[in-house]
Amino acid sequence: MSKTDTSPYIKKIPISKLRKGMFVHDLNCGWMDHPFLTNQFPVKDDDTLKTVCGMGLRELYIDTKKGLDVADALTQQEVKQEISQAMAAIANEPSLPMSVTLQEEIGRARILHKEANQIAHDMLLDIRLGKQIEMEKVEPLVENMIDSIFRNPDALLPLARLKDHDNYTFQHSVSVCALMISFARGLKLDRPTIKEIAIGALLHDVGKAKVPDSILNKPAKLTEAEFDKMKSHVVQSIIVLQHTPGISQIALDVAGQHHERFDGTGYPNKLQGDGISLYGQMGSIVDVYDALTSVRVYKKGMPPTEALGKLLEWSKYHFDPELVRQYIKSVGIYPTGSLVHLESDRLGVVMEQNEEKMMQPIVKVFYSAKSRHYLTPEIVNLAKPSCQDRIIGHEAFDSWGIDPAKWLPQ
Numbered sequence: 001m002s003k004t005d006t007s008p009y010i011k012k013i014p015i016s017k018l019r020k021g022m023f024v025h026d027l028n029c030g031w032m033d034h035p036f037l038t039n040q041f042p043v044k045d046d047d048t049l050k051t052v053c054g055m056g057l058r059e060l061y062i063d064t065k066k067g068l069d070v071a072d073a074l075t076q077q078e079v080k081q082e083i084s085q086a087m088a089a090i091a092n093e094p095s096l097p098m099s100v101t102l103q104e105e106i107g108r109a110r111i112l113h114k115e116a117n118q119i120a121h122d123m124l125l126d127i128r129l130g131k132q133i134e135m136e137k138v139e140p141l142v143e144n145m146i147d148s149i150f151r152n153p154d155a156l157l158p159l160a161r162l163k164d165h166d167n168y169t170f171q172h173s174v175s176v177c178a179l180m181i182s183f184a185r186g187l188k189l190d191r192p193t194i195k196e197i198a199i200g201a202l203l204h205d206v207g208k209a210k211v212p213d214s215i216l217n218k219p220a221k222l223t224e225a226e227f228d229k230m231k232s233h234v235v236q237s238i239i240v241l242q243h244t245p246g247i248s249q250i251a252l253d254v255a256g257q258h259h260e261r262f263d264g265t266g267y268p269n270k271l272q273g274d275g276i277s278l279y280g281q282m283g284s285i286v287d288v289y290d291a292l293t294s295v296r297v298y299k300k301g302m303p304p305t306e307a308l309g310k311l312l313e314w315s316k317y318h319f320d321p322e323l324v325r326q327y328i329k330s331v332g333i334y335p336t337g338s339l340v341h342l343e344s345d346r347l348g349v350v351m352e353q354n355e356e357k358m359m360q361p362i363v364k365v366f367y368s369a370k371s372r373h374y375l376t377p378e379i380v381n382l383a384k385p386s387c388q389d390r391i392i393g394h395e396a397f398d399s400w401g402i403d404p405a406k407w408l409p410q
């Protein structure tokens with residue numbers, strides 16, 4: 001299991017219930033700009049209370065051992081249980097069948113992934129030079145990515161997980177594109193629509209080409225001014241796409257609305273609810289998922305299962321909860337490429353999803369958690385009736401010192 005604190009004293013409260021005398025344990029906002037050096041501090045005076053209330057948070061965690069309590073608040077443990085129950089309910093719904101085996105698809109997917117990164121990389125350089133996007137390269141690429149994911153998503157999706165610090169911007173675009181195709185496939189959208197969604201996904205962050213590298217790859221938190229500059233990437237993407245002949249409204253929606261949020265707190269247009277198109281809503285879910293699970297110059301990546309839990313938790317405000325559920329169905333509770341902990345106290349990487357049995361994927365087992373040494377790798381199909389083992393939780397590669405690049409299906 002992840003090593004987060006599950007003390008019964010940690011409780012989640014709405015911001016409206018925060019009072020002087022309480023102790024903030026976690027602002028529940030990841031990296032958002034805030035004036036406190038740490039996420040944990042006592043609300044000792046009215047100034048602190050005012051500052052926290054003015055941060056635009058909806059909910060936060062307090063430590064009731066170190067400060068005042070709120071009677072009917074859920075403990076962190078209860079919040080986690082709620083998320084696990086919601087995940088388990090999703091797991092009981094059937095998913096889509098594959099048409100070819102992983103072995104048949106993996107070679108093609110590897111070549112395609114390289115090509116996609118090259119095209120996305122060149123495109124950013126071109127835009128920096130003021131050149132147009134070459135749709136004659138983009139269109140066949142996304143067609144090939146759609147074909148691959150429809151044949152077997154377990155080949156291309158885990159390849160797209162792998163990113164290196166310096167190349168995040170274009171690798172993220174390729175990854176979002178692959179994840180969006182699989183999401184759209186799960187929603188059973190038609191092929192011409194999926195193509196436009198994929199184009200929008202591949203191009204969603206092209207405006208980042210107009211943001212200086214010093215901000216884009218800053219190995220620390222951004223200042224307010226830098227973050228404003230960063231946020232302008234959406235409008236820049238829109239401008240670039242509007243100058244791209246043949247671009248569709250669907251592709252524009254994905255790119256132009258991927259930072260809008262369901263409750264109207266997003267940018268650039270503070271759109272709300274269904275004012276954000278389905279394609280923009282899908283883009284925001286996938287963008288946050290891929291950003292959270294990626295290694296960056298300034299932070300570690302989050303294990304995929306944990307990121308899905310965060311999306312569910314945030315979906316109360318930022319995303320349509322039903323759409324988040326559909327997204328989880330499309331990637332699985334333990335997405336391909338995740339590190340999982342088995343009841344036998346062994347670790348393995350998820351190689352393939354099992355249709356209808358989300359909690360029982362096919363896993364390559366290679367590590368003994370008990371004795372902390374590598375085992376001879378073994379492929380275990382957890383859905384086989386004869387299989388005695390099961391997943392008890394997800395793990396982060398880096399807390400075990402395991403290099404994900406060595407173990408992802410590739």
Ligand code: C2E
Pocket residue numbers: 029030031032172215216217218219220221222230231259287288289291292298
């Ligand atoms: P956003 O918060 O609007 O951030 C937009 C982009 O600004 C990010 O795109 C990233 O390139 C840059 N950025 C934001 N904060 C920092 C920072 O502290 N340092 C540096 N060097 N760059 C920063 P990215 O990474 O593709 O993320 C897309 C969206 O995913 C973010 O949009 C946000 O909504 C979400 N997200 C990503 N990581 C986290 C996280 O750790 N916590 C939370 N709560 N949300 C995250």
Ligand code: SIN
Pocket residue numbers: 028029030032261288314318
């Ligand atoms: C958050 O809810 O704090 C981050 C995810 C998002 O930007 O919607």
Ligand code: SIN
Pocket residue numbers: 001002083084085087088305309333392393394
């Ligand atoms: C879940 O939340 O159902 C997954 C459990 C875990 O991996 O921690």
Ligand code: SIN
Pocket residue numbers: 161293294300301302303304337338339395396397398399404
């Ligand atoms: C991942 O690759 O699963 C995210 C980073 C990590 O778990 O170390």
Ligand code: FE
Pocket residue numbers: 204205233258259287
């Ligand atoms: Fe973006």
